Amino acid sequence: MRTLNLGILAHVDAGKTSLTERLLYAAGVIDEVGSVDAGSTQTDSLALERRRGITIKSAVVSFTIGTGGDATTVNLIDTPGHPDFIAEVERVLSVLDGAVLVVSAVEGVQAQTRVLMRTLRRLRIPTLVFVNKLDRGGADLDAVVDQLATKLTPRIVPMGTAEHQGTKDAVFRPFRERDDGFRARLLDVLADGDDALFADYVEDPASVPYRRLRRALARQTRQARVHPVFAGSAITGAGVGELTTGIARLLPSTAAAAATEQAAGPPRATVFKVERGPAGEKIAYVRMVAGTLRTRDRLSAGKVTAISVFDDGDAVPRAEVVAGRIAKVWGLAGVRIGDALGEAAAGDRADAPGHHFSPPTLETVVVPCRAREKGRLHAALAQLAEQDPLIDLRQDDVRQEVSVSLYGEVQKEVVQATLAEEYGIDVEFRESTTIHVERLTGTGAATELIKDDGNPFLAGVGLRLEPAAPHDGVTFELEIELGSLPLAFIRAIDETARETLRQGLHGWQVPDCRVVLTRSQYWPRQSHAHATFDKSMSSTAGDFRGLTPLVLMTALREAGTRVHEPIHRFELELPADTLGQVLPALARLRAVPGTPSPTGSAYVLDGDLPAAHVHALQQQLPSLTRGDGVLETRFDRYQPVQGEPPDRPRTDHDPLHRKEYLLRVTRRV
Structure with a gap:
């Protein structure tokens, strides 16, 4: 089968x-x-x-x-x-x-x-x-x-x-085969992607057998x-x-023989959905790429306790799941959506980086109707974020608020209803705001060493920030000599730098840059004679986690950033006699339309529109076009904000203000 x-x-x-x-x-x-x-x-x-x-x-x-x-x-x-x-x-x-x-x-x-x-x-x-x-x-x-x-x-x-x-x-x-035109249409489309078929088509279209066309159709469809x-x-x-x-x-399917051959190797699977069971346990939906996954198998995300394989309309309990099948897996407490379980292999489609669709461009603060439920709200949203990582839960410890990223107002209503029905928490949302990003405008560097004036940490860190191309993400590189700093400390710097770059000089994420570790210093593990480990004379990962945000923000100031806003590409089809009303409305929404193209009694208009005004255009369009306007928008790019850039309130200990940061982190200046 x-x-x-x-x-x-x-x-x-x-x-x-x-x-x-x-x-x-x-x-x-x-x-x-x-x-x-x-x-x-x-x-x-x-x-x-x-x-x-x-x-x-x-x-x-x-x-x-x-x-x-x-x-x-x-x-x-x-x-x-x-x-x-x-x-x-x-x-x-x-x-x-x-x-x-x-x-x-x-x-x-x-x-x-x-x-x-x-x-x-x-x-x-x-x-x-x-x-x-x-x-x-x-x-x-x-x-x-x-x-x-x-x-x-x-x-x-x-x-x-x-x-x-x-x-x-x-x-x-x-x-x-005998229907007029069908064979000719097949030849026209299929010959364009098959050189041998094209050659025979040019020589004598009638000589190409219909069975060959059907085989070519199946082959090119599967490709x-x-x-x-x-x-x-x-x-x-x-x-x-x-x-x-x-x-x-x-459509392409996996033959039983091929699946049996693939099942012989170590298990490899892709997690595409995570949900919670009645007892709050995690259930991972996986597509088996290769190998066989069995109950009691140990993976990095946990030990498999149960498996259900989809068969005849439902998930049926099984002791194992083989390559090519989809299953529900219990016991993987550390699993997340997008995880590759087992040994990843080159060429697995799930390993491809990046997103296929545009990221969320809206965010909103979620406020519980009953103030005492703040803790329950955060726990509930954390579980929803497991099922949808793009919610991007942000905790503001200073203001005691949580915010989430969203695609639109309908998603907001669904989150609200889910919190009420599944968790018993009634919430309200503040007005949605547009998510901006910050991009480096230059290169910056900074260094702080142990015993430097104002450095209370037993850590020395030098960092250089360089701009990267859009979609390259944040990369961490070493210019220090390998072995000069323990791996645990390097990992602490890397993780802290990525977390710190979630909030740049204006509070927005810095998504694309290179972070280079240029200098390091630490005190090896020491103790007094006949005594135990003494923190006051030994560096720890906590020292590097505390110092890295200060060094990074100093380098970020030197490099400089510019706030960018999300821009959507729009296509608008409207009655020709409403064009005079629509163009001024687009101008008020900061849209940049192209030249209208006439199509019969209508016009098609495309152009750029700031994401912040997409919802407003959707609301105004019916009255502007007598209900006949058809709008299509999609995220296109980020572009620099003109005028005064918007700031987003920080949710961390604010390493941009050194004294306040040290007071919060070390309880001393």
């Missing part, structure tokens, strides 16, 4: 969860198709998901396509469609063998559709497209196919046509070079059988 790990992705309300239900029903896993509106779906298991009718957390179900030796076990991962929960989608991408991108036959290609397809193509994840809702009024498969070709990629292959669109009798009729397009209705079941056949025949 073969195994396929499949993701279902879509813009919100395209029918992704309904399609998951229909696939499970067709495979015999469930007896009736659940309804998103009724809150009876298999994958939307959270009470909040059922109430709001949206997917918030990714969910895994399993079903089987085919029988006997041709059977394929599909581990299907249903992902959120709302852009506020794009982080859930990001974590799933690293474990997929293939994907189905769902597009509405009525709304067509939408903002999130573009973001998802762009990422799937960049990561080279084999993808089928399913145009859903053929039974809805206004459905137009041909128009959507045109949008797919112009807005997503020209390398699509429509696999059939629709009949009786817009009615409950809508059906998807797959193309056959993520072309994307077959199916259509139908998840509600009525039209076209779902053809999609199921396409999943089994066109």
Whole structure:
């Protein structure tokens, strides 16, 4: 039996969860198709998901396509469609063998559709497209196919046509070899990616057998070079059988023999989801990359106490899980989302650095309605941050406040409801503010040695800061002689420097720079005669953790920083007669639009817009365009703030002010 790990992705309300239900029903896993509106779906298991009718957390179900030796076990991962929960989608991408991108036959290609397809193509994840809702009024498969070709990629292959669109009798009729134009379209698309096929096509198109075209279609689909397009209705079941056949025949799966061979090595797995069980225990969702993981195996994150493997719609307890499968694992107390368990191997997709989607650009302070619950609130948010690391929990010990990073207002509402329902904590949020970053404008260096005036620590540190390119992150390098400083002290400097750079001169994170250790000094472990270890005459890691922020901030002052704000790229489609109203509104929001492009009776306008004003534009657009404006935005870059840079209140001991810092750290100046 073969195994396929499949993701279902879509813009919100395209029918992704309904399609998951229909696939499970067709495979015999469930007896009736659940309804998103009724809150009876298999994958939307959270009470909040059922109430709001949206997917918030990714969910895994399993079903089987085919029988006997041709059977394929599909581990299907249903992902959120709302852009506020794009982080859930990001974590799933690293474990997929293939994907189905769902597009509405009525709304067509939408903002999130573009973001998802762009990422799937960049990561080279084999993808089928399913145009859903053929039974809805206004459905137009041909128009959507045109949008797919112009807005997503020209390398699509429509696999059939629709009949009786817009009615409950809508059906998807797959193309056959004899259908006019289908063979020619296959040749046009496939020859572009196959030199041998192209040569035969130029010489004599009629000589290329149809069977060869089908093999080329399967091969190029598995290589993520072309994307077959199916259509139908998840509600009525039209076209779902053809999609199921396409999943089994066109997407890559792991054969049983290959899985057996991979299972022989040491276990390697990727953690893509972490949740808490009824008793508060951590449960890790893992995709096995290689080897076999068994109960009682010891990993760096803990000892495996139980395993459940997804099979026939549910997670079934097993003693082990082998390569290619997805499982829930208990006992890994130290596990985090994104961890590579076991021996990492070069080429594992999960080991690729960086994020696939844009980072959160908003943050807000979370305030408990009952002041006595501050401690419980922090513990609850810490658990939510385990499940979603991009929440980026920040504790302000000075003001006794906690803040979180967010993608949007809907995510804020979900966090609020989750805290109330699962933890019994009622909270309020302060107004969301935009997250800025600081970038170095030059190079700076500083050194403080033991017994220097004003240095109360038994540590000597010299640091140099240098700018790095965007997305390079913070790197730590050594210019001191190896062995001149104990490894524990080097590690303390490295960790403290990274933590300190979370708040630069203006309080914003410094994301891209090189930190170079240029000088070091320490006192070896000493004691008085016939006595125990004496801290007053021996350096400790704590000395280096205390001194590093002071040295680093001195170097940062010398280098200088400039605050940058997040900028979104927007595309706006609006009626032609509303352009005169929209342009002044964009100017007030500090947008920089390009030249309007006429398209029939409408204009398409693109440009740059500060992230701080995206929500305001979304609110104003309906009144400006009589409800006909369509806005798509995506994070594009950070750019320098013009005018007075905004400051963010510090949440640390503030090494920019030496006396106050030393009072807090050492209780003396």
